[in-house]
Amino acid sequence: MDNGAMEGSLCNKINNIGYFCTERQCIDGHTDNTALTLISGDFNCSEATYGQINDHSSCFAQVLSNLNIFKGETVVLLLPKCSMQYFVFLGTLKKQCVIAPFFHNIGYEALADRLRDCRASVAVTTSAGAAKIKKIKEYIPFLKYCLITDADVHEDGCFLSLPFLMKEAPLLFDIQDTDLDTASVLHYTSGSTGRPKGVVHTHRTLEMQRHTFDEIFQLKEDDIYWCTAEAAWVTGSSYGIIAPMSCGAHQVQYTGSYNLSGWLKVLENYGITVWYTAPTALRMMMRDAASSGGAYKGSLKRIYSVGEPLNPEIMRWCGRFFGVDIYDTWFQTETGAVTIANRPGLPVRQGSMGKPVKGINASVRDDEGNALKWGEQGEIHLEQFSSLFVNYLNNSEEYSRKFINGLYRTGDKAYVDSEGYFWFQGRSDDIxxxxxxxxxxxxxxxxxxxxxxxxxxxxxxxxxxxxxxxxxxxxxxxxxxxxxxxxxxxxxxxxxxxxxxxxxxxxxxxxxxxxxxxxxxxxxxxxxxxxxxxxxxxxxxxxx
Known part of the structure; x- marks a missing residue:
């Protein structure tokens, strides 16, 4: 799917991720096209067009302005899957604030640690999430507002009703010129010897996310896409929000918890053609299908996986059960976009990570940064590229340690075979x-x-x-x-x-x-x- 090149100067409205995912899609004639089909656990269904998501994300950006939240301040997203998640995520980026998606079931101490570290000005959550924040409020005095999505009235000057605020705000927002190096998304990733690190990305990541979505997933106009990842996971933000929306795709999100019959119903009844999920989910389906005798009858063209190695047994089962090919992909929170992948047009080597995508120079090196020969195991190193993170929040020393001779050290071990395929061998740390x-x-x-x-x-x-x-x-x-x-x-x-x-x-x-x-x-x-x-x-x- 091609929805326009990212032309423009280094500081231009068109560089803004929120703009490209919404307003630009409307300019390109997709205003009334379905962007999101949202399916609840009991299979109630709602849809949002690109025009509606543009309006409501602009409305949220205006809410931030009305609250005197300024460029560069951090907004924490603490919501389960819902349409408001998209409005808040993209509206925050339109405002040139930093969006930090957290898992909605995060524990108290982990929540307090992250809120303190990023000095969040705003948290957007449900009443249940607000109850957590109230318990730790004394430890996060810099939090200005907690916007509650299921509250009808304001509680006090801090805990406010988001529906009330959005009802009072216009559906228009003038996106200001955005420098490509403006901070955009903040994800926390686990550290082996300390607290999780805040990984800082910029609006520059959009170029790589759109490019890889096109090169790897190869959606056509009539395809329907489902990414099962939560927005708090980099897969969920990069390939569940930014990439598909900036490319004008129609995607489905299921808000229910996993069960085989439910997932098969989503795949079959809603016409999913391209599916992005995790090997663990596929192993659960393989187990449950064996015991229940479940069968698949749908429209799938391709399956993609991410997050852990895809073993050959799962690949063979997917071929038998779904009747389609499955492609493994590899990236990290720090890379922001897929960097090594299997994809249509590239012969699949079962168990391999695939080959680097266009624009990525990857190599396997020893501890001193020396390139290794085919078959020799070492650490994957990457040359600089547009979606690579720009810092660890409040931890520049650790960021510097991730580079050697200008190359990013991924911490993942692998070897490269004689045909250029990468083969994952594990982590070099304790994660x-x-x-x-x-x-x-x-x-x-x-x-x-x-x-x-x-x-x-x-x-x-x-x-x-x-x-x-x-x-x-x-x-x-x-x-x-x-x-x-x-x-x-x-x-x-x-x-x-x-x-x-x-x-x-x-x-x-x-x-x-x-x-x-x-x-x-x-x-x-x-x-x-x-x-x-x-x-x-x-x-x-x-x-x-």
Whole structure:
């Protein structure tokens, strides 16, 4: 789908992501075209055209102006999937504020940490989200407004009714000239040794997001697209909002939770032709279809996956069950757009990441930044490109450490074969990839240590047939405590303070946590012992 080139100077309205996703689509004749079909869990359906999303996003931008929110201030999006999510996301960008999407089920402590770090001026959420914010309000004094989407009246000067504010605001907003390097989207990504880092992107990312959507997904005018990712995940913002809308696509969003019959109903009844999802979801469908005997009868042309390696077994099952090809893609929060991918026109090598997309120069290198030969395992490095992040918020030192000789170090290990295909081999740090979501072991450990009866803890990712990796907590307990006593407490507390995704799937009691002489947890020793593998070098372990 081609909806106009991104012409214009470095500072021009046309550079604005919000403009290109809405107003530009209307200028190009798509005002009455369906942009979004929203399907609830009980299959009530509503639609929004490009004209309607343009109007309501402009209205939200005007609300920000009426509240004296200025360019560069941060707006946190704390909503489940809904049409308002699109209005707020794109309206914030029209205003040249920074949009920071959070998972709506985020825990209290994680929410407070992120709100403090980004010094959010505005949070947009439901009454349930507002209740969380009220509990932590004393820790975030700089938050000016909490705009509540399901409140009819204002509570006080801070907690305001968003429907009331939007009813009072016009459906027009004059988007100002936007420099390509103006900050746009802020995503938090997990760190292995500290708090999650705020990844800063700019309006310049739009070029790469549109280009990759066209090169990889290859939608036609009559295609209907479904990206299952939440907006808080970079896939959900880049390929669930920005890329499809800036290309004039018709997309579907399902607000219900996963179940096989529900997802098949969405795929079949709403004419999905191009589907972007995660391997964990496909593994769940494979499991459930085997037990229920479910069958697919729909219009799919292609499936794409992201977030974790796509194993050949899933690829074969998708071919049998859906009768279409599936293409694995790879990118990170930091890259902002897909950089290595399988796609139509490129022969698929089952289990590979594919090849770099146009405009991406990728290589595999050793720890010193030296290029490696075919078949040699190292770390994926990328040359600079338009959607690459520009900083870690409040952490420029860590940002600088991500580059060597001008190349971005991804932290992902791989090798390249003789035909130029990349093959993923794992992470070079301790980050856990569970169900396509990255979890910081440090953040989970910090939460678990707050629980009475736990003296020490190490959190490790262990192989899992369904999730790729599961979160496991190795704990040292006080006298009289058992794993059974603590399992429920650990899961509930972690879900409330970090997120439900980070809650450990397994607890293993330890006499002690192995650490090196500088006090760093030796996670590889715990993992190898659990798996019955050789632990390797133990010379740096701290002795009693």
């Amino acid at each position: 856990i990839n569970t169900g396509g979501h990255l979890v910081s072991p440090f953040e989970v450990e910090s939460a678990i240590l707050e629980i009475d009866g736990i003296l020490d803890v190490a959190v490790v990712g262990l192989p899992d047939d369904m999730l790729y990796e599961k979160v496991a907590a190795f704990i040292v307990t006080g006298a009289g405590y058992s794993a059974e006593d603590l399992m429920l407490k650990v899961r509930i507390h972690t879900a409330n303070t970090v997120s439900s995704i980070a809650a450990p799937q397994e607890i293993i009691i330890q006499d002690k946590i192995p650490k090196n002489k500088s006090g760093k947890i030796m996670r590889r020793l715990l993992k190898s012992a659990y798996l019955g593998e050789n632990a390797g070098d133990r010379s740096t372990i701290e002795e009693d």
